[in-house]
Amino acid sequence: MPLPPEPTTDRSRYPAHPRQVGIARKRAEGVATRWGVDQQTVDSVASVLTELVANAVIHACTPKGREVGVTLRLLDNFLRIEVRDADPTPLAPCAEPSELADLQHLASNGRGLLLVHQLCDGRWGSADEVIGKTVWAEVPLRRAAENSARERAATEPDPDLCQRTGAP
Numbered sequence: 397m398p399l400p401p402e403p404t405t406d407r408s409r410y411p412a413h414p415r416q417v418g419i420a421r422k423r424a425e426g427v428a429t430r431w432g433v434d435q436q437t438v439d440s441v442a443s444v445l446t447e448l449v450a451n452a453v454i455h456a457c458t459p460k461g462r463e464v465g466v467t468l469r470l471l472d473n474f475l476r477i478e479v480r481d482a483d484p485t486p487l488a489p490c491a492e493p494s495e496l497a498d499l500q501h502l503a504s505n506g507r508g509l510l511l512v513h514q515l516c517d518g519r520w521g522s523a524d525e526v527i528g529k530t531v532w533a534e535v536p537l538r539r540a541a542e543n544s545a546r547e548r549a550a551t552e553p554d555p556d557l558c559q560r561t562g563a564p
Contacts, residue, residue, distance in 0.1 A: 408423055414450070420449045424441055424477070425441070437475065450508065451508060465478075465480035477534075477535065479531050484527075486529065
């Protein structure tokens, strides 16, 4: 009897408290690693998730006692991160980095969504919910096995080049 496929969705909930940001980050890193995602993508997922969860627990006007929901979905070419909070305030779109002549005008805690925008190649947004909103972001993904094959190919000598130059 064949084994069921690996789950490609992970859901968790956290109290809306700043201490939970690190806990959510560690879980996301573990899940992405178990799914075979390469380390660079794991790091990007962790950074994006940290920004989105921090926004949900620090900046969202979430009523006391509500939780923040986090969903990770492994798609064909992306790892999708969804963070849901009870604040219905929509997010403003982020300007393209090339449109920002000077980042100094951003507040010290106003760069998070710009980072998300850059790490996700602009693939992020928010959706209204019955209660609150879901902010989502899709981090481009490469599997660890694909990276290993690329690294091996890059370090192995080209047989055609070796024949032309007489190298072993």
